[in-house]
Amino acid sequence: MVVMVDELLGIREIAYFFVSIRNFLAYKVAYLKWLLIPTLNLIAFIFVWTTLLSGGRRVGSYDIHAMILYYLLAYIIGFIVSGGVEEKVSGQVVGGDISMILIRPVSYAKHLFFSSLGDRFPLMLVYCVVLVATFIHYNLDILNLVWGAVFLTIGLFTSFLWGTIVGYSSFFVENNWGVKHAMYFVSTVASGAWLPLDILPTQIQGVLNLLFFRFIKFVPIKVMQGSYTSAQMISLIGVGLVWIVALYLTSIFIYSVGIKRLAAHGV
Amino acid sequence: MSLLMESLRLGFRRVVEYRASFLTGVVVLLFEAGAFLMFWKIIFHHFETIGGWDFPTMVLFLGYDYLFFGLILSIFDSAHYLGDVIRGGGLDMYLVRPRNTLLLHTLKGIWLYSNDIAVGLVFILLATKLGLSVSIPAVIGGVVLTFFSAYLFSIMLSTLSMLAFWLGKGISELLWPFIWGFGDYPTFIFGKLVPFLKFVVPVFFVATGQVMIVRGAESFIRAGSLLGALILAWYAIRYIVFSQGLKVYGGYGG
Numbered sequence: 001m002v003v004m005v006d007e008l009l010g011i012r013e014i015a016y017f018f019v020s021i022r023n024f025l026a027y028k029v030a031y032l033k034w035l036l037i038p039t040l041n042l043i044a045f046i047f048v049w050t051t052l053l054s055g056g057r058r059v060g061s062y063d064i065h066a067m068i069l070y071y072l073l074a075y076i077i078g079f080i081v082s083g084g085v086e087e088k089v090s091g092q093v094v095g096g097d098i099s100m101i102l103i104r105p106v107s108y109a110k111h112l113f114f115s116s117l118g119d120r121f122p123l124m125l126v127y128c129v130v131l132v133a134t135f136i137h138y139n140l141d142i143l144n145l146v147w148g149a150v151f152l153t154i155g156l157f158t159s160f161l162w163g164t165i166v167g168y169s170s171f172f173v174e175n176n177w178g179v180k181h182a183m184y185f186v187s188t189v190a191s192g193a194w195l196p197l198d199i200l201p202t203q204i205q206g207v208l209n210l211l212f213f214r215f216i217k218f219v220p221i222k223v224m225q226g227s228y229t230s231a232q233m234i235s236l237i238g239v240g241l242v243w244i245v246a247l248y249l250t251s252i253f254i255y256s257v258g259i260k261r262l263a264a265h266g267v
Numbered sequence: 268m269s270l271l272m273e274s275l276r277l278g279f280r281r282v283v284e285y286r287a288s289f290l291t292g293v294v295v296l297l298f299e300a301g302a303f304l305m306f307w308k309i310i311f312h313h314f315e316t317i318g319g320w321d322f323p324t325m326v327l328f329l330g331y332d333y334l335f336f337g338l339i340l341s342i343f344d345s346a347h348y349l350g351d352v353i354r355g356g357g358l359d360m361y362l363v364r365p366r367n368t369l370l371l372h373t374l375k376g377i378w379l380y381s382n383d384i385a386v387g388l389v390f391i392l393l394a395t396k397l398g399l400s401v402s403i404p405a406v407i408g409g410v411v412l413t414f415f416s417a418y419l420f421s422i423m424l425s426t427l428s429m430l431a432f433w434l435g436k437g438i439s440e441l442l443w444p445f446i447w448g449f450g451d452y453p454t455f456i457f458g459k460l461v462p463f464l465k466f467v468v469p470v471f472f473v474a475t476g477q478v479m480i481v482r483g484a485e486s487f488i489r490a491g492s493l494l495g496a497l498i499l500a501w502y503a504i505r506y507i508v509f510s511q512g513l514k515v516y517g518g519y520g521g
Contacts, residue, residue, distance in 0.1 A: 033440045040448030044457075051456040052314055059313045178291030182298055189302055195309060 013110035020118025035123070042075040060199040066225070067196075069138055073221045074193050076134065079127040081155040081216055082163075083116035086180050089167025094174065098262065109255070112167075113160060135224075144226050147233055151220040154240040158215045161247035162187065168251070171258025192218030212243040296382045300390070303329055303451075318455050323399035324478060325453075330390030331474035332451060334413045337383030343421030345376020349428035350437020358516065369425065369509065401481050408487045409477030412494060416472035419498050420446065426505040432512030446470060453478070469497055 046068055053064040062070065089112065092098040101111055117124075135145050166183045170176045188194055190213035197208055197218045208214060219236060222228060228236065304326070311322040320328070349372060352358055361368040395401055420442075428437030449457065450473035454464050465471040472494055479485035 033444060036441065036444035037447065040444045044448050044452055047457050047460075048452060050458075051317060052310070057314075175291075178295045182295045185295075185299055185302055189305075194302075194306060199313070200309060201312070 011110065011114075013106050013114045016106075016111050016115035017118035017121070020115045020121070031123075038075055038078055042071055045071045060196070062196065062199065069134075069225065070196050070221055072134060073131075073224055074217050076127050076131045077152065077155065077217050077220055078193065079120065079123050080131075080152055081159045081220075083120055083160060085112055085116040085160055085163035086167035086183070088112065088116060088119075089164060090170040090176055090180065093167075093170040093258075093262065094176075109164065109251070112164060116160065116163070140224065141226055144224050148220055148224040150237060151215070151223045151233075151240070154237065154244065155216045155220050157244050158212055158240070158247065161244065161251050162212070162216075164251045165247065165254055168254045168258050171254075171261050187213055187216065190214070191216040192221065196221075198222075212240075212247065215240045215243060292382050296386055300329070300333070300386050318453060320453060320478075323394045323397035324482065326390050326397060327394035327399060327401070327481060328453060328474050328478045330387045330392075330394060331409055331413055331477040332387070333383045333390060334387030334410065335417055335450070335473045337381065337385075337387055338414060338417035339420060340383060341378055341381065343373065343376070343417055343424075344378055345372050346421040346424035347428055347437070347439040347443070348376075349425050350431035350439060353429065353431040353437070353512070353516065354435060356517075369505075373421070405481045405483075405487070409481055412472065412477050412480065412487070412490060413474075415491075415494055415498065416469075416476075419469065419472065419494060419501060422498065422501045422505050426501060426508055429505070429508045429512050432508075432515055442468070446473065450474070465493075466497070469494075472497075 049067045049071070050064060053059065053062070053067060056063070059067070092101070098108070101108055131148075132145070134140075135142060162183075166176075166180055169179045173179060190208050190211055192214060197205055197214060200208070215236075219240070223233060223236075307322065307325045307329070310317070311325070315321070317325070352372065358368065361371040364371060391406060424439040424442055427439040427442055431437040445468045449460075449464055449468070450470040454461055454471045454475040457464055461471075472490075476485060476490045476494075480487050480490060
């Protein structure tokens with residue numbers, strides 16, 4: 001099957017996708033932890049907001065139901081768009097395993113894309129079903145799911161490219177734990193995973209609206225909740241695509257500088 | 268005592284040895300702590316209190332929260348990788364010595380990663396500067412409770428790690444999501460889950476119990492007694508698991 005798809009599309013890096021799926025199935029227990037963390041965080045957030053918004057209280061445009069839906073969508077989208085590619089890059093660069101990939105006739109960036117996609121593909125499939133179920137349960141407009149799919153794709157590429165940029169920092173810093181942790185926090189806060197961006201103070205909203213992080217979670221969520229008009233969504237798609245190109249070019253630049261510092265045994 | 272002092276000295280040397288890593292850790296932690304403060308500041312911008320707690324009380328909560336994680340990371344960090352030691356046959360190194368095996372493993376893991384502890388103490392101080400009236404003995408009582416709370420979780424983590432004797436891999440990692448997920452919020456917001464979070468996975472003692480003692484909503488004796496009982500119960504469980512596990516342990520690994 002791998003060979004067939006490989007030959008059909010002419011992209012040999014697709015093989016990494018299937019290998020990663022096999023790894024996922026082989027190490028199910030380890031993945032259970034990464035399933036538990038966001039699930040328990042979601043439960044915690046639901047309890048926090050239930051306490052805060054009980055008795056018909058509101059914050060911004062959110063009542064308790066809108067807020068729970070927001071976090072539920074953020075949780076689902078997290079499994080679809082976020083891949084932990086920065087960990088993969090750091091491990092390969094610091095450990096020197098990257099050299100095993102570089103000697104093969106494959107593109108390193110494509111290898112990363114397909115292997116990180118494969119890492120989470122079984123969970124992605126499950127959470128796509130959960131997403132559809134959520135739309136049915138909350139009686140959301142199914143057209144918003146179609147628009148949402150477009151924005152999820154933008155979010156997936158944005159998250160992937162940002163992950164590669166953070167991961168490539170290991171070319172320059174031997175122990176990039178701090179960089180990864182700091183960037184994870186920036187991404188979590190600025191993507192709207194912690195708090196909906198539209199309840200933040202206006203000045204902070206202004207800054208975050210200038211950045212690309214909102215395309216990872218906040219924008220797809222608001223699209224699915226039907227908060228944008230068609231014209232706004234088309235405009236946002238344009239902005240998202242510009243960010244993807246900018247992140248892609250940045251990623252290529254950092255890789256091309258970083259790879260020159262790589263020794264065969266690692267950094 | 269001399270063994271403990273030597274372990275503390277080595278733990279301090281390890282931190283100093285990796286200065287760049289230490290400094291990066293400080294910057295990251297300041298950023299993270301700032302983000303948590305911002306999170307609660309924004310919440311309290313919209314709501315005056317949460318379950319009777321105001322912003323300064325939440326800063327005190329964050330203080331004990333950081334102190335707890337600082338203690339876990341500094342002194343009891345070895346608990347969660349005990350499973351890897353068992354699997355790799357590394358337990359032999361401790362078993363051949365005429366000392367308590369688990370104590371030796373704990374002492375070897377001391378790292379003195381003081382960043383979180385420092386941030387915790389700064390937040391506790393900040394809470395008082397923000398106008399929270401506290402009594403010094405109650406704050407110290409909270410600190411003492413935090414130490415024993417970290418000890419309790421280290422016993423729980425090492426017990427789950429020891430399942431590596433039979434499973435080939437410890438499952439202490441599965442406890443962390445509960446600590447992170449529920450420990451970072453006041454326990455009372457979890458409604459019907461409170462008994463579970465007080466007696467089964469007692470994240471009540473991460474920081475909520477301490478803040479309630481400082482606020483006079485909980486007695487130190489009562490909270491301390493419950494914590495003591497939990498420590499004894501888990502200590503007994505760990506003893507049984509360890510002694511049974513040693514029977515199936517071979518020098519080549521678990």
